Amino acid sequence: MTQRLLVIGGDAGGMAAAAVARRRKPDLEIVALEKGRWTSYSACGIPYVVGGDVRSLDQLVARSPQEFRDKLMIDVRTGHEAVALDLDARRAEVRTNDRTYRLGFDLLHLATGGKPRRPPIPGIDGKHVHGVQTLDDAQVLLDEVGSRQIQNVVVVGGGYIGLELAEAFIKRGSKVTVIERGPEVMGRTLDPDMGAVVCTAMRRQGITVYTDEKVVGIESDSVTTEQRTVPADVVLLGLGVEPNTDLAAEAGVVTGLARAIVVDRRQKTSAEGVCAAGDCCESRSLITGQTVYVALGTVANKQGRVAGVNLSGGYATFPGVIGTAITRLCSVEIGRTGVTEAEATEAGFEYVVSKIDSTTRAGYFPGAGPIAVKMLVERRTGRVLGAQVAGFEGTAKRIDVLATAITAGMTAEDVVYLDLSYAPPFSPVWDPVQAAARLALGLLQDRG
Amino acid sequence: MTQRLLVIGGDAGGMAAAAVARRRKPDLEIVALEKGRWTSYSACGIPYVVGGDVRSLDQLVARSPQEFRDKLMIDVRTGHEAVALDLDARRAEVRTNDRTYRLGFDLLHLATGGKPRRPPIPGIDGKHVHGVQTLDDAQVLLDEVGSRQIQNVVVVGGGYIGLELAEAFIKRGSKVTVIERGPEVMGRTLDPDMGAVVCTAMRRQGITVYTDEKVVGIESDSVTTEQRTVPADVVLLGLGVEPNTDLAAEAGVVTGLARAIVVDRRQKTSAEGVCAAGDCCESRSLITGQTVYVALGTVANKQGRVAGVNLSGGYATFPGVIGTAITRLCSVEIGRTGVTEAEATEAGFEYVVSKIDSTTRAGYFPGAGPIAVKMLVERRTGRVLGAQVAGFEGTAKRIDVLATAITAGMTAEDVVYLDLSYAPPFSPVWDPVQAAARLALGLLQDRG
Numbered sequence: 001m002t003q004r005l006l007v008i009g010g011d012a013g014g015m016a017a018a019a020v021a022r023r024r025k026p027d028l029e030i031v032a033l034e035k036g037r038w039t040s041y042s043a044c045g046i047p048y049v050v051g052g053d054v055r056s057l058d059q060l061v062a063r064s065p066q067e068f069r070d071k072l073m074i075d076v077r078t079g080h081e082a083v084a085l086d087l088d089a090r091r092a093e094v095r096t097n098d099r100t101y102r103l104g105f106d107l108l109h110l111a112t113g114g115k116p117r118r119p120p121i122p123g124i125d126g127k128h129v130h131g132v133q134t135l136d137d138a139q140v141l142l143d144e145v146g147s148r149q150i151q152n153v154v155v156v157g158g159g160y161i162g163l164e165l166a167e168a169f170i171k172r173g174s175k176v177t178v179i180e181r182g183p184e185v186m187g188r189t190l191d192p193d194m195g196a197v198v199c200t201a202m203r204r205q206g207i208t209v210y211t212d213e214k215v216v217g218i219e220s221d222s223v224t225t226e227q228r229t230v231p232a233d234v235v236l237l238g239l240g241v242e243p244n245t246d247l248a249a250e251a252g253v254v255t256g257l258a259r260a261i262v263v264d265r266r267q268k269t270s271a272e273g274v275c276a277a278g279d280c281c282e283s284r285s286l287i288t289g290q291t292v293y294v295a296l297g298t299v300a301n302k303q304g305r306v307a308g309v310n311l312s313g314g315y316a317t318f319p320g321v322i323g324t325a326i327t328r329l330c331s332v333e334i335g336r337t338g339v340t341e342a343e344a345t346e347a348g349f350e351y352v353v354s355k356i357d358s359t360t361r362a363g364y365f366p367g368a369g370p371i372a373v374k375m376l377v378e379r380r381t382g383r384v385l386g387a388q389v390a391g392f393e394g395t396a397k398r399i400d401v402l403a404t405a406i407t408a409g410m411t412a413e414d415v416v417y418l419d420l421s422y423a424p425p426f427s428p429v430w431d432p433v434q435a436a437a438r439l440a441l442g443l444l445q446d447r448g
Numbered sequence: 449m450t451q452r453l454l455v456i457g458g459d460a461g462g463m464a465a466a467a468v469a470r471r472r473k474p475d476l477e478i479v480a481l482e483k484g485r486w487t488s489y490s491a492c493g494i495p496y497v498v499g500g501d502v503r504s505l506d507q508l509v510a511r512s513p514q515e516f517r518d519k520l521m522i523d524v525r526t527g528h529e530a531v532a533l534d535l536d537a538r539r540a541e542v543r544t545n546d547r548t549y550r551l552g553f554d555l556l557h558l559a560t561g562g563k564p565r566r567p568p569i570p571g572i573d574g575k576h577v578h579g580v581q582t583l584d585d586a587q588v589l590l591d592e593v594g595s596r597q598i599q600n601v602v603v604v605g606g607g608y609i610g611l612e613l614a615e616a617f618i619k620r621g622s623k624v625t626v627i628e629r630g631p632e633v634m635g636r637t638l639d640p641d642m643g644a645v646v647c648t649a650m651r652r653q654g655i656t657v658y659t660d661e662k663v664v665g666i667e668s669d670s671v672t673t674e675q676r677t678v679p680a681d682v683v684l685l686g687l688g689v690e691p692n693t694d695l696a697a698e699a700g701v702v703t704g705l706a707r708a709i710v711v712d713r714r715q716k717t718s719a720e721g722v723c724a725a726g727d728c729c730e731s732r733s734l735i736t737g738q739t740v741y742v743a744l745g746t747v748a749n750k751q752g753r754v755a756g757v758n759l760s761g762g763y764a765t766f767p768g769v770i771g772t773a774i775t776r777l778c779s780v781e782i783g784r785t786g787v788t789e790a791e792a793t794e795a796g797f798e799y800v801v802s803k804i805d806s807t808t809r810a811g812y813f814p815g816a817g818p819i820a821v822k823m824l825v826e827r828r829t830g831r832v833l834g835a836q837v838a839g840f841e842g843t844a845k846r847i848d849v850l851a852t853a854i855t856a857g858m859t860a861e862d863v864v865y866l867d868l869s870y871a872p873p874f875s876p877v878w879d880p881v882q883a884a885a886r887l888a889l890g891l892l893q894d895r896g
Contacts (some may be wrong), residue, residue, distance in 0.1 A: 298877055337867070
């Protein structure tokens with residue numbers, strides 16, 4: 001008899017699995033439930049729609065429900081939300097606008113994603129307070145701001161999404177204030193010295209940034225911190241993401257760190273025949289070996305792929321993450337991979353820090369700009385533990401070389417002698433990442 | 449007693465060694481002989497001076513003779529050429545404009561570089577025929593062309609330097625013809641399908657390209673092939689580089705492949721207390737294990753560094769090369785690393801070829817352009833053997849990820865699951881290099 005795979009969640013973690021399972025097993029029946037209107041979209045693109053770089057939310061869609069139906073024979077049902085699961089009886093309870101129905105399954109894949117963190121601040125559930133995680137969230141925001149000029153925008157939290165949205169609203173002509181509880185923006189992403197580069201660039205662009213400041217209340221036209229009250233017609237939450245796992249947890253699927261679903265290397269959950277992928281589940285750090293929660297589209301796609309292979313009778317494993325991320329904020333490109341100083345210290349590593357200033361192209365070549373590379377290297381072994389880059393055009397993607405080197409367990413010396421590419425329009429003869437490694441070698445040799 | 453290190457050759461391979469040796473051993477006496485006028489310069493920048501992107505040759509100098517003297521206490525002597533070596537007596541014969549003298553040494557470092565290949569074509573030694581390898585060569589060319597409009601330029605050979613110079617002269621308003629003996633330009637660098645992309649771009653820019661055509665004679669105002677005669681006021685040689693090793697060979701230092709100096713992993717030559725680095729010596733391919741001759745500034749710098757450590761009593765080894773190179777030609781960025789199809793076949797590898805078309809940024813993001821990635825993957829092991837990229841802005845430096853992966857011995861599957869960076873201004877959610885690896889996985893699984 002034909003088996004049915006039920007996929008819950010229509011973005012990357014879900015549809016990557018569905019697509020791979022379909023290709024590998026043409027006779028599998030696949031039903032995918034998505035409570036919103038869209039499938040397989042680039043949530044990372046939302047700030048660029050808000051800021052006007054990209055024309056509409058539709059452009060962010062990689063593959064529409066209709067394409068999944070027509071090309072991959074996947075029964076995608078948008079506007080259908082799974083509200084309960086009975087894993088023993090192998091069925092889900094599904095709710096739409098106007099009815100509730102039961103749907104049986106043999107195999108289950110959970111890709112319920114994440115949602116913006118909303119700490120218990122008075123007023124945080126106000127109508128003008130937006131967490132932007134899905135295209136549906138984005139649509140709500142655009143419906144509110146699309147037609148009118150927003151005077152004052154406050155962003156609560158100085159992480160990626162918050163700062164990208166801050167820049168988007170500056171482009172729209174709003175007055176924008178970022179309020180960050182920590183000493184520096186991007187505090188969970190970058191070390192303070194690298195985060196300061198971003199902060200300076202944001203301020204130069206006209207964004208007001210308050211650090212070391214805690215929001216204590218949100219009113220209909222303002223945000224109040226311990227220090228001041230800032231006018232706010234729209235409030236954006238940039239406090240990170242937490243997993244959407246009520247459905248799974250209530251059905252008895254084991255969750256762990258931050259309430260994310262616990263999975264093994266094959267993306268299998270604690271329940272037989274049930275996989276999970278994406279922002280709803282845990283990952284493993286390849287550097288510390290510890291469980292981590294990472295909500296990124298790249299990870300969701302890879303985990304989805306692994307789940308899809310395993311759900312269709314194959315064998316694939318997801319090795320883990322090392323914490324790579326990049327963005328561009330107010331013309332500054334930044335990137336990170338591996339551990340920051342804070343993370344390295346917490347994990348018990350002893351390390352040296354190498355930091356260099358170089359240029360993105362040969363120094364004499366038109367368009368060359370500054371790039372700073374910071375590298376953490378384990379003291380005894382010389383192994384690269386982490387790196388951060390900040391600089392001009394051509395900076396961000398350089399982090400990939402170090403992500404690859406770290407994954408391979410390379411030492412700073414290995415990096416120095418990598419056969420990396422060079423031509424004047426692209427690089428100095430020692431690529432900046434190698435210059436940082438070379439300096440690290442010197443620091444290691446100075447050890448007692 | 450103070451030891452004297454004599455360095456012969458003032459560019460990367462020589463001065464990198466001198467600088468490292470100085471830092472490690474402050475009491476070493478270091479004399480560096482350079483027959484030309486310049487030290488430590490970017491020869492790769494010459495086409496950009498010719499084309500007007502960079503103002504003058506002086507800008508290409510990373511460190512002048514005076515800086516070496518003042519800051520590093522290195523006795524740099526420009527215009528001094530070593531014309532003979534007596535390794536037993538430990539002395540060199542040195543010639544300047546107006547005299548010849550003997551100079552003793554304890555340690556010797558050979559960095560005599562390379563010179564443009566000049567096959568025995570009638571007329572190839574004409575005054576208007578230029579091989580451009582050193583800044584002095586470039587000065588001769590600029591002296592000839594600087595003041596006047598050159599009508600017709602012929603480039604013999606379709607390698608990097610030849611094509612870069614072809615583009616430079618198109619920018620200067622000349623009519624430029626490239627004559628290549630092989631079926632495609634960049635034939636030693638790229639597979640024909642990738643080389644064709646470059647050829648198309650060159651032609652679109654107005655450069656005439658003749659392939660499968662052999663030059664049989666060079667006259668004072670034309671170049672003659674087996675098919676035709678092309679007018680030529682200036683002829684440029686783009687036939688590659690060969691090592692400058694007469695001095696070393698006559699002194700009894702063993703040379704090998706293509707007459708390059710044979711060195712061990714520490715850059716030591718066959719002669720006691722004598723190292724070599726850069727375009728005058730061999731390298732080892734990390735992929736095939738075979739000896740190769742690679743004339744690149746990046747390699748020269750690394751080998752020089754290794755020689756400098758070893759000449760100053762330390763221990764360093766140069767692991768080898770994998771053949772990474774990039775350039776930009778008529779707006780097309782290209783890169784390669786590892787082996788091409790021809791090289792893989794010659795080395796006896798059985799492989800699958802994965803080739804994908806993607807975009808440099810998220811497809812919907814302004815400025816996204818096409819990028820093609822071709823990947824060679826060993827059939828049984830899944831190991832990545834080589835890769836080539838061609839495309840829009842943001843293409844070339846992506847080759848570094850694969851250079852790192854190949855060096856680490858990664859498989860296509862390893863590359864698929866690398867934690868590479870993603871943000872819409874920089875990449876699709878699956879970076880193009882990972883998309884190519886993913887396709888390769890599919891091809892491997894289809895194997896019989």
